Amino acid sequence: xxxxxxxPWPWYVAGxxxxxxxxxxxxxxxxxxxxxxxxxxxxxxxxxxxxPFFQYDWKxxxxxxxxxxxxxxxxxxxVALLSNQAPIEVSxxxxxxxxxxxxxxxxxxxxxxxxxxxxxxxxxxxIMMVAGGFLVGFGTRYAGGCTSGHSIMGLxxxxxxxxxxxxxxxxxxxxxxxxxxxxxxxx
Amino acid sequence: xxxxxxxxxxxxxxxxxxxxxxxxxxxDAVCLNESELKHPWWYNFKYAFAGILFGxxxxxxxxxxxxxxxxxxxxxxxxxxxxxxSAVAVGMMSVWIIKKNKIKTIYGEPIEFVTKKxxxxxxxxxxxxxxxxxxxxxxxxxxxxxIGTGATVTIITLLSAIAGTWFYGYFREKLPH
Numbered sequence: 010x011x012x013x014x015x016x017p018w019p020w021y022v023a024g025x026x027x028x029x030x031x032x033x034x035x036x037x038x039x040x041x042x043x044x045x046x047x048x049x050x051x052x053x054x055x056x057x058x059x060x061p062f063f064q065y066d067w068k069x070x071x072x073x074x075x076x077x078x079x080x081x082x083x084x085x086x087x088v089a090l091l092s093n094q095a096p097i098e099v100s101x102x103x104x105x106x107x108x109x110x111x112x113x114x115x116x117x118x119x120x121x122x123x124x125x126x127x128x129x130x131x132x133x134x135x136i137m138m139v140a141g142g143f144l145v146g147f148g149t150r151y152a153g154g155c156t157s158g159h160s161i162m163g164l165x166x167x168x169x170x171x172x173x174x175x176x177x178x179x180x181x182x183x184x185x186x187x188x189x190x191x192x193x194x195x196x
Numbered sequence: 197x198x199x200x201x202x203x204x205x206x207x208x209x210x211x212x213x214x215x216x217x218x219x220x221x222x223x224d225a226v227c228l229n230e231s232e233l234k235h236p237w238w239y240n241f242k243y244a245f246a247g248i249l250f251g252x253x254x255x256x257x258x259x260x261x262x263x264x265x266x267x268x269x270x271x272x273x274x275x276x277x278x279x280x281x282s283a284v285a286v287g288m289m290s291v292w293i294i295k296k297n298k299i300k301t302i303y304g305e306p307i308e309f310v311t312k313k314x315x316x317x318x319x320x321x322x323x324x325x326x327x328x329x330x331x332x333x334x335x336x337x338x339x340x341x342x343i344g345t346g347a348t349v350t351i352i353t354l355l356s357a358i359a360g361t362w363f364y365g366y367f368r369e370k371l372p373h
Contacts, residue, residue: 083251084344181326
């Protein structure tokens with residue numbers, strides 16, 4: 010059993026369990042599942058700077074900060090206790106493409122060649138971590154939610170705005186992954 | 197008892213729909229202050245526990261992997277679609293069951309769902325987030341989980357995402373919605 014837990018979990022096990030986060034959060038405290046608002050609460054708590062968007066009682070939303078702290082701890086537990094250290098298996102086509110950019114290390118959850126402290130100061134690293142992160146924070150708040158808030162919680166509630174947002178997340182990702190990212194990886 | 201409950205439900209509905217704060221905040225998919233209950237702060241540890249479970253799931257399903265995200269956007273694997281699709285299916289069924297049976301929280305509060313208006317931000321912001329998702333291989337949840345897995349440099353990506361959120365707040369009035 011424990012050995013089985015250490016393998017990557019198939020989608021039909023992990024997906025439904027992720028979906029159960031929706032009723033669990035509703036039932037234990039009337040909370041809407043969503044992660045990206047935590048970034049807003051951090052702004053409201055640390056640097057509100059008299060911006061109206063950050064003028065609210067963030068302490069009432071502290072549950073969300075507890076939740077994301079839990080996510081971070083969960084990430085640690087999964088790797089420290091529940092991992093079999095096997096490299097991530099991806100499609101051979103992707104392996105072939107990435108090999109062309111010098112990416113061949115599949116041991117970590119992110120490619121070690123791209124995401125590390127020394128590449129941070131290169132143009133490629135700067136675009137991928139700093140600019141990419143900025144787009145994630147700016148875009149999710151502008152869209153009013155992220156993959157959890159819109160694509161899982163919003164779609165579960167059959168909201169049109171969440172469907173539109175999800176289609177745009179995917180469209181944006183398709184464009185960049187297929188056309189722009191190859192140019193960035195060549196840098 | 198019955199009249200009492202309906203009054204509570206009415207008050208909660210009033211709180212959700214007439215609160216002027218919600219008019220501004222209605223652009224956010226995640227509505228704020230849903231629960232009116234005042235609990236001691238340490239009640240929040242239950243959410244930390246839920247977060248731990250979610251973090252483990254994200255890692256074990258490999259949905260926080262940059263590689264898996266690339267596969268998804270290149271249509272090279274069904275994995276991500278299976279995870280998100282089945283999560284949404286379970287979420288939909290849960291919401292439907294909660295609505296149909298008027299299930300309350302463990303504290304007896306009614307659960308209400310508020311529809312958010314469609315706005316231009318869903319499209320423009322959605323595309324911008326999509327760009328960032330494909331580059332970093334992470335949405336906000338995975339950013340936290342990736343740091344936990346030992347990819348410490350993701351702290352920079354997270355700080356940058358917080359900066360992005362701050363700039364959105366700063367320019368919010370000037371942006372089309």
